Amino acid sequence: MPVTAPDKAQILDWLQAVNDPEIPTISLIDLGVVRGVEVDEATGKVSVHLTPTFAGCPAMDYMKRDVERTLLAHGVPAVEVDISMREAWTSDMLTEAGRQALRQHKLSPPPVLGNQVLDLDFLEYAECPNCHGNNTELRTPFGATLCRAVHYCHDCRQLFEQFKPV
């Protein structure tokens, strides 16, 4: 295959197929962790900037590896993935498609905060992904993974997980 530098839109399109290793319904693009893509026109080398949702997220290495594999499989000659907090992730970076993908996985998406809010009250709010009611209660801010909190729905009487607002 001859080496031609792919354009940025093409790269983003390929990355749309790379999903979160822990939430298989959402792509890294819709999760908002892909913070930039650069293509070196001369060599065709692609640089991808990732930022973790949570600083201690153990899935980062997998995300990095999946991005590299996917782009190399599409014939990109060289890939460099850097992970930094230059532009730190907030839950507002989830796209609308991403929020829909979370619901599909029965995870309540975080409310849009407008900006990073340090107040704790909004953590109480979550929409039940089963019955879509709002009569819910935060049980614990720590769930199965760092990015999930556990809530209880008083309407359908089920525990459910929320992707934490941060």
Added chain:
Amino acid sequence: MSLTFQDPRIDLLYRLADDQLILGHRNSEWNGLGPILEEDIAFSSMAQDKLGHSLQMYSMLHALGEPEPDTVAFTRNAPQFHCCQLVELPIGEYDFSLTRHFLFDHAELLRFEALASSSYEPLAQVARKLRGELKYHALHANTWMKRLGTATEEAIERMQRSLNFTLPYALGIFEKTETEPEIISSGLFVGEDELKNRWLESISKVLGQTALDMPDVNTLTPVFGGRHGQHTEFLQPLLDEMAEVFRLDPTADW
């Protein structure tokens, strides 16, 4: 690795990183032992957060010329650690671990809120991220302090005893080092005295919603020494256990 640093950034980062690493390890000791499943998960999650946060600090130190994060975390002995003595105490009973978590994580949240505007930009960037995560730790601690601090007579009595025991150690969080004047004048950080004032206000607000009495901290003698490499008998055994696998084969690839 000397014990005193010329560069105030290195001095500050070691204190932050060592606190997080050691308390992270202590929190992980609740894994499988939590009084209820949710608390088991909570302490394990906070352990994971704290290790992740310490890795950020050690990586920053590496960028400033210090050794690799794993080397720094796993090859030093107690006198080379800069953590406060509060974080190294054994987990004890749940009332102590919860009280430590409450007192430490309020200080930590306020510290990173202040560091978000640090003149050292790499630290400010990371702080802006971490403060969002740390608020969950404070929220968790507040919930349980209020729950147990207003519960049965026995619960209130045990929480009060833990608070009285833990506060002098918690004051050790704010022990200053030789670079303190430069840390403040360079805009790196607002300084330990200012942080302590904000912390007192913040914890008093929560304790005010419980049946617990906040002791007058001016009458207490802070437990200092940790920032200068003086530690309790409990730190070295923790380090030995934590580093056991690494020290078996430091070159192993995981």
